[in-house]
Amino acid sequence: MKNHYGEGGLQVPDPSAQADSLKIMWIKKFLDENNHAKWKFVVQNKLLIGGNLSIFECKLSKREVECKFPDKFWREIYLAWQTMVEEEDKTDGLVLYESLWHNRYLNLDDMVGIPKKKLQNSGVLRINDIYDRNAGRLMPPDQLTEKYGIGNFLLWHRILKVIPKEWRQILREKRPRVREVRPEIYVTLQETIKVAKWAYSVLMKSNKLSCPRKAQTKWEQELQGVQSSWPSVFKILYKSTQDFKLKWLQLRILHRILPTNRVLNWMKIKESSMCDRCFEPNEDIYHVFWGCKDAKRFWMRLKHTLVLPKHFTPEDIFLGNVTGKGKWTAAPLRVCVLLGKQFIWQCRWSGEEQSVQRFSLYLAKYISVEKCIVARRGGRKRFDETFGLLWEALCTSST
Numbered sequence: 547m548k549n550h551y552g553e554g555g556l557q558v559p560d561p562s563a564q565a566d567s568l569k570i571m572w573i574k575k576f577l578d579e580n581n582h583a584k585w586k587f588v589v590q591n592k593l594l595i596g597g598n599l600s601i602f603e604c605k606l607s608k609r610e611v612e613c614k615f616p617d618k619f620w621r622e623i624y625l626a627w628q629t630m631v632e633e634e635d636k637t638d639g640l641v642l643y644e645s646l647w648h649n650r651y652l653n654l655d656d657m658v659g660i661p662k663k664k665l666q667n668s669g670v671l672r673i674n675d676i677y678d679r680n681a682g683r684l685m686p687p688d689q690l691t692e693k694y695g696i697g698n699f700l701l702w703h704r705i706l707k708v709i710p711k712e713w714r715q716i717l718r719e720k721r722p723r724v725r726e727v728r729p730e731i732y733v734t735l736q737e738t739i740k741v742a743k744w745a746y747s748v749l750m751k752s753n754k755l756s757c758p759r760k761a762q763t764k765w766e767q768e769l770q771g772v773q774s775s776w777p778s779v780f781k782i783l784y785k786s787t788q789d790f791k792l793k794w795l796q797l798r799i800l801h802r803i804l805p806t807n808r809v810l811n812w813m814k815i816k817e818s819s820m821c822d823r824c825f826e827p828n829e830d831i832y833h834v835f836w837g838c839k840d841a842k843r844f845w846m847r848l849k850h851t852l853v854l855p856k857h858f859t860p861e862d863i864f865l866g867n868v869t870g871k872g873k874w875t876a877a878p879l880r881v882c883v884l885l886g887k888q889f890i891w892q893c894r895w896s897g898e899e900q901s902v903q904r905f906s907l908y909l910a911k912y913i914s915v916e917k918c919i920v921a922r923r924g925g926r927k928r929f930d931e932t933f934g935l936l937w938e939a940l941c942t943s944s945t
């Protein structure tokens with residue numbers, strides 16, 4: 547539902563992402579040097595590690611999040627921010643910005659005998675602070691003792707030991723350059739005026755439900771040799787019609803969430819998964835719209851009755867990605883397929899006959915309603931493009 551149209555969603559606003567995006571504004575206020583609000587002095591102790599390193603740049607472990615933020619307000623802000631950070635920049639250079647403190651990938655904070663405050667006050671905050679750019683490696687203990695005037699071989703050796711192997715490898719092999727600026731996401735946070743809007747878009751990226759891969763794979767298996775790409779299938783759906791009911795039906799078909807007898811039986815709502823029309827043992831979506839003999843007959847006769855330029859294939863019917871032919875552009879054919887499916891689905895529930903004659907009446911009624919809407923609201927061009935040829939075909943077939 548929350549996904550973009552092209553990914554099969556409905557772009558429905560996500561209230562939890564909206565709430566989180568509003569929380570991000572507090573981080574901007576906190577990091578803004580020109581903001582001298584009094585509350586900042588109250589929370590500074592808690593949120594600032596040392597120098598310009600704030601807690602928001604650290605990757606706290608779950609336990610630390612609980613300890614560091616006993617109050618729910620800042621805890622939620624921190625968690626929302628971490629989701630955003632993880633979604634953003636993942637370049638090798640960022641290893642240099644990894645915090646040495648409160649980082650769940652290191653266990654420095656738990657080590658006894660590390661003069662944490664002293665080191666932090668001396669500026670030992672990030673990997674970058676113990677990295678020798680010229681040599682492309684972490685500084686050896688002697689160099690660190692000399693540089694910071696604190697500790698001894700043993701202390702620095704212990705600190706260096708906690709740096710994960712993969713980070714060392716990146717530092718050694720890729721020799722990332724120190725950036726003059728902070729990671730992109732911090733820069734954007736500081737520069738963006740509409741913080742909540744930006745944060746929402748980033749959060750939605752991370753929040754993205756996986757594309758309905760399972761349903762897609764099933765369709766690919768059933769409609770062997772599918773030619774259409776899935777993003778275009780979803781986009782076509784929204785382009786083909788303005789009618790929400792038609793869109794909703796097609797969306798449920800693509801996601802395979804229509805309550806067919808097979809589903810109802812699986813949900814223990816119906817005793818049998820048998821088709822009520824032809825008594826085939828398994829009534830699934832494919833069966834309803836194509837596999838059932840009534841449905842197949844409907845599509846076959848539809849071509850002759852309306853003198854359509856071609857037969858609809860199962861791929862045309864299920865994915866709706868119909869191409870035009872001759873004077874028939876894609877628009878009327880696509881809407882015809884959508885309405886055909888709606889008609890079959892309605893007949894399935896009402897138990898009425900799925901005949902093309904009844905569909906012609908149904909189509910005529912639908913187009914007449916559309917005509918009335920156009921007369922009131924305008925949009926004649928779109929109407930003619932979509933329904934012009936269908937109306938003509940209906941008139942010819944009835945005469």
Ligand SMILES: [Zn+2]
Pocket residue numbers: 821822823824825826833837838839
């Ligand atoms: Zn059947």
